[in-house]
């Protein structure tokens with residue numbers, strides 16, 4: 001991965017270092033770097049002329065932003081009511097066992113992050129999970145192992 005500060009500088013330049021573009025800049029940094037490290041946030045303050053408080057306010061307001069490292073592959077297991085009654089907890093257990101990551105955590109090699117969510121809008125397929133935005137309906141351990149093996 002490229003240097004996060006250099007990446008941040010390129011993104012800021014793209015928006016003409018305008019403070020009005022703060023949210024979009026952070027979105028782009030999150031997409032490229034996968035999270036918002038403190039030194040990146042400090043760079044944003046220096047380049048945009050905003051306070052660290054303002055940057056943290058935005059970074060903590062939107063759930064999309066992460067202030068801790070995120071894996072290259074994002075897994076989410078739905079724990080909404082419909083999925084819950086159909087075995088979401090068991091699915092979460094299977095996923096956690098296969099990727100060896102607890103819910104809410106990222107693997108040490110930063111390959112996988114495992115999250116829980118509440119309803120992803122396809123309750124009839126529950127229990128449901130997503131892997132990098134792709135939906136899986138109640139995958140077995142073997143199916144999960146294949147998915148994980150396909151992730152680089």
Ligand code: FES
Nearest residue numbers: 078080083120123
């Ligand atoms: S409750 Fe899981 S998709 Fe709706």
